[in-house]
Amino acid sequence: MTVTRHNQSAHMSATLHLLRRARELKNKQENIVLDGNNLDISTIVSVARHGVEPTISDDEAIAKRLDLSVQTLADNIAQECVIYGVNTGFGGSADTRTKELVKLQTHLLQFIQSGIVTSADKNPASNSERQPSHVMPPAWARAAIVARTNQNLRGHSAIRKSVLSSLIDLLKNDITPLIPLRGTISASGDLMPMAYIAGAIMGNPDVFVQMGKGADAKIMPSSEALKITGLAPSGLGPKEALGLINGTAPSVAVASLALYDTQQLALLSQMLTAFSSECLAGNVEWTQPFIHDVRPHPGQIEAANNIRRFLKGSKYVVGLESQRKFGEGLCQDRYSTRTAPQWVGPYLEDLLLAQQQLETELNSTSDNPLVDTNPESPTCGQVLNGGNFQATAVTSAMDKARLAIQMIGRMLWSQVTEIINPATNNGLEANLNASAVEGFTMKGIDINMSAYMSELAALAHPVSAHVMSAEMHNQGINSLALISARRTMEAADILAHMSACHIYVCCQAAEIRANHKRFLSTLRTKVEDASEFGALHGLGLSAEQIEALSKSLFPIIEKNWYKANTNTWKDRVVSVAEAVMSPVSDFMAANKPECPASTIIAFKKNFHSIVSATADAMYYPNPTISSEDVASQLGDGTSQLYNYVRTKLNVPAHYGIMDDPLYNHQNGLPTEGKKTIGGWVGIVYENLLEGDMMDKVLENWVHEKAE
Template sequence: MLPPKPTAHTSATLGIWRRLRDLKSREEQIVLDGNNLDIASIIAVARHGAKPTITDDQDIAKQLDLSVNTLSEYLTHNYVVYGVNTGFGGSADTRTSELVDLQTHLLQFIQSGIITAADKDPSNNWEREPSRVMPPSWIRATIVTRANQNLRGHSAIRKCVLDSLLDLLHNDIIPMVPLRGTISASGDLMPMSYIAGAITGNPDVFCQVGKGSKTRVMPASEALQQSGLSASGLGPKEGLGLINGTAPSVAVASMVLYDTQQLALLSQMLTAFSSECLAGNVEWAQPFCHDTRPHPGQSEVATNIRHFLKGSEFVVGLTSRKKTGEGLCQDRYSTRTAPQWVGPYLEDLLLAQEQLEVELNSTSDNPIVDTSDLSEDAEGAVYSGGNFQAASVTSAMDKTRLSIQMIGRMLWSQVTKIINPVTNNGLEANLNASDRENYTMKGIDINMSAYMSELAALAAPVSAHVMSAEMHNQGINSLALISARRTMEAVDLLAHMSACHLFVCCQAADLRANHKRFISSLQNLVADTTPKGALNGLGLSTAQIATLSTTLFPVIEDAWYKANTNCWKDRVTSVVKSVTTPITDFFAATGHECTVSQLMTFKKSFETAVHDLASTMYYPGPVISSAEVSAQLGQGTSQLYDWVRSKINVPLHCGLRDDPLYKAQQGLPTEGKKSVGSWVSTVYESILKGGMMETLMNDLDGYAVSANGAHTNGNGHHANGNSVNGANGNGVKC
């Protein structure tokens, strides 16, 4: 047998999580040097209040000075430098000697996005109009990213200007940046122009200042003054160097990828949970199946699912095999082919992560300053290129969004199988846990289709919609930030679907465990040869009861599982009807005489016995305890179940009697009663912000994964550049 494949995606995801854990605890600090910014640091700054600093490495400081001075020397020869003494884009055939004003002019025409009065005063937005500005977390991520990219010393930007960027973060000043208006061609010019406008103190660039209830929106000039900061002037290329890059795209994309990586892991755990809810035959997860087709992503998914299912009493196929019996002999596609379905997209996500980590530590600007060959006889060089073109980010996001769609399609299919009585292997229709007709999960079934339709609509590549722009100069443009935004929407939809899936699985697991318990007790009742036994009253001997129960119980069990289109009381009726033929056949075969009256009396007593047994196990009687259910689940899936039932206290839903309106109409207390949507919302919030993923990642951290994971932090992709002394300053005030 081939050796186990390295679980590269799991290792990469855990690597980011561990690093973020250390950053959140402040055990590690974020020190920018242009080469080592990683996705965990982006998340720490964007969502957890981490405050990055710039390295005190003097070589990097000198490199920054050197690039500024190299450009200055270059200009003394009256060389033409794009965006420094020329116009911009399709207007680059114009020339100017007003170098400082040109940078202000650049910001002036780029600051053209739409921000409404409601955006500037969210406290008065009682109509809840959709925001036209980016969330603050996106802006924080963008600022740290752009500072790191500019630190590489190829953009002729002084360190004091980059300090001004980080001053915004340290003083909780968040520029308001329009959500729309960039094509990510010459970088994300428009979003970055508002951030540049903030550090330059533009009175018509607005900033959110402070946190929580103390948050205010004010002009950048006022925000800087209030925080004791000075507005930064811009040197001959500093406006262009700040805005002509990929920082907004790669920053948002990094946040998207972080969430996607974890949801991809969750989807594998949910698939394992689905298999348990369906009482599946999971021999498809055996290593042999994947060693014979050794795609690394496929093997990893199977490895993870085996881990999550370890110890499960709800499935067969891992430690035991199902080689005989009735019913479906193999699981349906949405679980059985999950490794083959998800695996390739884990490989895509790893490539997307690599692309983003390279971009975080790259020089994305134009023109760029080369000081690598600087000597006494050389003056350095300035090159016009296209490093602002963010197609690598678009590529990463289009792949990620398609991966999300494929994962969502699998989860959707699994949920429909669990809710549908035709495919859920004996669970009640709509996962009705009560003793009367209810439609408990029918709304979830509809919602999942709505989410899936929207997710599918988002899956198309954004890169196919490029429009020529800016006098046809930007004839090809990456649309990277649009792709990242669309992928952020897709992530949120996948979180919706994951929450619904988990809510459904917990309900189904309760029903499955209860069925197992009931069927076991019913088998004992049928086989009981004492007067308390279910077959008492037929006038049979102990030996005859034992013989009859052996042939009768499979019929009873089959009838119970097939009569699942309504509630458990109806299933009792179906079981009683099912026993007549096998009992009369037994009488005929054995010559035992039984009158019609005796048979009718028996059926009534049998129905009473089955009903009484069921009423001690099914709602409104005492239902099975969460602890008993959890003990039968796999070592991974039990943690999902325990989180929902015990940590966030989402209970088994018993239909109409659990509805707050119904309780109120009956004059009964409504405390603790919520709509299905409110319970699912609790699960959704827990997935995104409530600690569920943290708990699951902690568990996975204890699960031995291969050291050959694919996690990188950008190291090795770039050199720091030569460290050559150079004078600081270009005469412009910071």
């Protein structure tokens, strides 16, 4: 059958672009210049998380369109037109009228600045009880500022350039408003969060801001911060308060941060699926292109292709280039790996759509009313009422992303539990105990993964299904976009927890797998050795007979070595020694019937001794396989991840109780370099999203692949 090949890598390309551009902006290889049309997710990340300072374009055309917008509004006011939010009340109170146009904007901020900010939020040093914050993380606030500035630069909101410059001045002077975490329904826009940003540039004494970061951070009234930095409070003209707060900026800003993380985790999940397959010594013929070409969903094709590329060169799996037609055990992998392309593929497509929705929104006008200018004559321009503040596009993006996160998490949960469970891990020790002492090394992670998964599943329900009517039933439908973005940030963080656990487990499992392979390879040479040092010496067999016996014997040794995996490696030695006795006795009966029972007994003792000595030299507490040897057998992509953890983060294998800091302390042993399991996983977790793990791992892989 002839099929059309799809060489698609749309999701990977998009994710790599996000990572590379964010890195370039962080390293200031490119300036951020806002013009209303070029803002992307990477820019939001670089400003919000890395403190990169944006500027407003000095293009005269932008200044002119802003001025024309303000002038068009002024002309409509002069014509005594009824203009919502300029000379009318707000929302369900829009049937009122006023001539106090400037004061009306202060009225707007007065009733919108209604969120809760506690005394502990204003003085974090006093919060020794670690009460949860009631304000947004500073990165969210910075992201909202840059997003709203860009949206307003489009010139449809009748806001002066000087006011927008005041927003950027907050970023330049490291002034971050304290924005209440809860209280917006994201229609009419994210009024409440943006009202606190507007309050900050106006110097409201009861709108608090943070100046500085880390130990130097101080929280003070915005009026004091403006005075310290020499910034003049911004007075707002007709519609300028409304133009600042009536929009989707906080929603799309937080959503952008959430999606940036989600895209990385989605790509990482494909690498972790490849890593799982290696840990389980899988048959990965399910990555063969034909399977996916005949069901040509782009996401499925890409996921299978990515996993296959991450596995290229792996010595741990079979089925990459050829089909396995013989052998015992499962003839095909379990669903958590084998159907991974079909499982995550549709959600890669959803995440691409979500990114498109957000980046469109970042460069859209989301105000109301909108000023439709006429460059030829401001008096001919119109002020139009609409609903671009309805942030449902953001809600749609976030609900899709959160469901994708849940599906990815469910797959990773399955993979980790299968790797830890001796009934499903294809011969690895129970709980990945690499020690000679009975222990439960990774059992806690098994429990943690179930806890994380349950919480993640609870977050997956669409926020959009919970819309309530608000504000005198004027806002009868509302997007809840910021709530959905917040939930997605929470879900992405949980998935990062799960991914960190997965990475840690896979690194341990890969080493155990590699060490078993090394041991069995060494033992094979000793079984095949016809000299006096060979494992079959003492039976009185010829070299030809030893060759024949070893050929039939070694599959039994290998099978029983992997089968006896419910305890420690020492128990495997006993199992193997017992398993060979019957086939050896049968062989001797057929080929050397005069062999006395004492010879068989002596053989058993000698064989056990050789297997035990061989294992003892290769398993903990003696030196085990090196990380270099492990990496050399992993795939092109997974080896990069393994190397990063072992060499960059210096996270070692864990030998259970022998590596426990309390056990060592109690027994007078050194505690240096000893951590709890959670301590090591925490290092991986912190570096996963806050560090540069994915950026470096993927860049190294792309670079080596290109070579």
